[in-house]
Amino acid sequence: MSSTIPYETASTTADQPLANLLFDYPDADIILRSHGRHFRVPKTFIVNNSPILGELIRRTLGSPNDANAEASLPVVQLPDSSEILRCLLTFIFPVTPLVPSTPEEIMELLSVAQTYQMDSVLTHIRDRIARRNSLPTSLEPALHIYALAQKYGLRPEALRTARTVLNYPMTIEDFDNKLDIMPGAALYELWKYHERVRTILASDLKEFRMFCAGGTVTGLRCTKLSSSQIPYWLDQYIESIGKSPNLFDYAELNIAMARHTKDMASQPRCECASIPSHTIRDFWDALGSIVDDSFERAKSALSLVREREDFRAQIDSSQYKSFDIPDGNFIIRSSDNVNFHVHKSVLAMASPFFKDLLSLPQPPDSEFVNGLPVVQLSESAELLNSLISILYPIRTVIPNSYEKLLYLLAACQKYEMVSVQTFIRSEVMRGGEFPAPQGAEAFTAYAIASSKGLIPEMENAARQTLNYPMTFEFLGEGLRLFEGWALCDLVNFRRRCRDNLVTCLDSYLKLKPPGPSRIWLSCPEATSMAYRNRVLPTWLNELLSRNQNSLKLQKFTSPLDIHSRTRGEYFVALRSHGNCNSCLGVHITNG
Ligand SMILES: [Zn+2]
Numbered sequence: 001m002s003s004t005i006p007y008e009t010a011s012t013t014a015d016q017p018l019a020n021l022l023f024d025y026p027d028a029d030i031i032l033r034s035h036g037r038h039f040r041v042p043k044t045f046i047v048n049n050s051p052i053l054g055e056l057i058r059r060t061l062g063s064p065n066d067a068n069a070e071a072s073l074p075v076v077q078l079p080d081s082s083e084i085l086r087c088l089l090t091f092i093f094p095v096t097p098l099v100p101s102t103p104e105e106i107m108e109l110l111s112v113a114q115t116y117q118m119d120s121v122l123t124h125i126r127d128r129i130a131r132r133n134s135l136p137t138s139l140e141p142a143l144h145i146y147a148l149a150q151k152y153g154l155r156p157e158a159l160r161t162a163r164t165v166l167n168y169p170m171t172i173e174d175f176d177n178k179l180d181i182m183p184g185a186a187l188y189e190l191w192k193y194h195e196r197v198r199t200i201l202a203s204d205l206k207e208f209r210m211f212c213a214g215g216t217v218t219g220l221r222c223t224k225l226s227s228s229q230i231p232y233w234l235d236q237y238i239e240s241i242g243k244s245p246n247l248f249d250y251a252e253l254n255i256a257m258a259r260h261t262k263d264m265a266s267q268p269r270c271e272c273a274s275i276p277s278h279t280i281r282d283f284w285d286a287l288g289s290i291v292d293d294s295f296e297r298a299k300s301a302l303s304l305v306r307e308r309e310d311f312r313a314q315i316d317s318s319q320y321k322s323f324d325i326p327d328g329n330f331i332i333r334s335s336d337n338v339n340f341h342v343h344k345s346v347l348a349m350a351s352p353f354f355k356d357l358l359s360l361p362q363p364p365d366s367e368f369v370n371g372l373p374v375v376q377l378s379e380s381a382e383l384l385n386s387l388i389s390i391l392y393p394i395r396t397v398i399p400n401s402y403e404k405l406l407y408l409l410a411a412c413q414k415y416e417m418v419s420v421q422t423f424i425r426s427e428v429m430r431g432g433e434f435p436a437p438q439g440a441e442a443f444t445a446y447a448i449a450s451s452k453g454l455i456p457e458m459e460n461a462a463r464q465t466l467n468y469p470m471t472f473e474f475l476g477e478g479l480r481l482f483e484g485w486a487l488c489d490l491v492n493f494r495r496r497c498r499d500n501l502v503t504c505l506d507s508y509l510k511l512k513p514p515g516p517s518r519i520w521l522s523c524p525e526a527t528s529m530a531y532r533n534r535v536l537p538t539w540l541n542e543l544l545s546r547n548q549n550s551l552k553l554q555k556f557t558s559p560l561d562i563h564s565r566t567r568g569e570y571f572v573a574l575r576s577h578g579n580c581n582s583c584l585g586v587h588i589t590n591g
């Protein structure tokens with residue numbers, strides 16, 4: 001145990017084994033207990049610092065049946081980890097403050113302080129971690145802490161780490177195997193913040209380029225100056241920061257300058273290689289304060305996931321008032337509080353889940369409406385309405401979107417309604433009313449299907465996504481529905497498909513082993529090429545290698561729908577190949 005905690009185990013009593021007493025303050029009048037560990041403290045300190053704990057203590061002291069009568073002092077039970085609680089108490093009492101050693105534990109400490117509404121303690125802890133620079137600066141740890149800050153709803157830490165993340169390029173490809181660090185909802189907020197920062201930066205930097213930068217880098221001679229008389233390369237560099245904030249880095253400036261001076265080595269009119277170091281420093285400071293300002297203004301653009309969810313929950317209202325099936329003997333209640341009167345026997349027949357649930361004795365605290373027991377479900381009224389319409393001999397209500405259909409399938413999966421699920425898959429989904437999801441909806445469908453374990457729909461949607469670019473821009477709000485692992489899986493799926501395509505094109509482009517390209521050998525161009533290990537006529541060879549190269553370069557920014565894309569280019573290329581009867585013949589018979 002750390003020696004920085006004074007008053008530790010000052011006294012031992014029979015009911016307080018030494019090892020379990022982590023904190024013993026003079027004049028203690030209550031015991032806080034967490035996971036078997038005890039903290040003897042005077043309650044006034046706690047009550048003054050936390051309205052939440054104050055209320056909890058008042059209730060514990062006021063309860064007549066004190067379950068902890070055997071202890072020497074009243075005991076208040078807390079759910080938090082005892083190590084975190086110990087650190088928390090060091091910020092309440094006049095003792096040496098104890099900050100946990102890992103950023104993860106620091107986040108937990110902040111989260112506990114926030115939960116108990118200890119405002120001054122929060123400030124105190126934050127001062128301390130700011131002085132120690134306890135938050136990470138490299139990408140992967142920053143993403144982890146950002147994810148925790150989002151999870152616990154700690155805005156200052158989410159902002160600090162989000163800014164750190166922006167020191168790195170932000171694309172799906174760059175994040176790659178780090179995509180499973182956080183749920184899509186937190187990643188979406190990071191992306192929105194990133195977009196907002198770029199917008200603000202771009203406009204601030206534009207102004208800087210026009211009016212201010214010239215002041216810090218005046219009198220420079222270069223072959224090409226911008227309209228505001230600063231070297232053109234420098235102007236370009238400043239502009240690039242607005243597109244990728246990670247380029248605001250002294251090393252990047254030096255790289256840009258080195259590239260320029262190398263190009264201009266023989267140009268006497270360029271003096272960029274000999275810019276005085278104090279000029280560069282002044283320029284960098286001026287640029288830095290613009291960037292800081294922009295980030296400051298972008299602060300409000302970072303939302304916490306939980307705030308957005310609260311907002312969504314508020315605007316959600318239902319058009320269903322209640323749903324009565326005559327002589328129902330049981331009520332299921334939707335997430336938006338609509339009661340559905342149904343029959344136990346019907347639900348039990350359709351669903352082993354409900355059969356088990358209904359065979360259990362009614363819990364003592366269960367709710368009754370008009371004498372009927374109520375079971376609260378997490379599905380919306382709209383969804384339950386559809387589900388019940390399939391169970392009963394009434395007009396089937398089919399959801400009006402593919403997305404809602406997926407949620408209906410998910411509810412069937414959860415309640416083990418196998419035959420209902422089969423009915424939806426065979427009757428509804430194959431009916432043509434719900435074609436495969438298109439565009440960004442393919443990604444949304446994949447996200448929902450994967451999180452709900454709907455394998456056929458997940459595979460189908462994954463294939464569909466290949467027809468579209470996979471970027472943060474394209475995914476948009478759909479990103480919020482992704483589980484981290486699902487996004488990672490989809491990236492890997494895309495990479496595998498890309499690799500397969502590249503290999504497949506390889507087999508067309510090479511003569512050995514004899515591949516599917518033999519059929520083109522009759523073209524006079526191809527036969528003359530054969531000795532160069534090429535078998536395809538030049539026009540086709542060029543077309544396929546061009547596609548192969550673009551596949552290697554852009555697996556995420558372009559669609560992978562090689563078939564439809566190549567087909568169009570194939571016809572154009574064939575036509576421009578001219579009047580080669582041989583190729584036309586092959587095209588007509590085998591193309
Ligand atoms: Zn120059």
Ligand SMILES: [Zn+2]
Nearest residue numbers: 523537580583
């Ligand atoms: Zn030909």
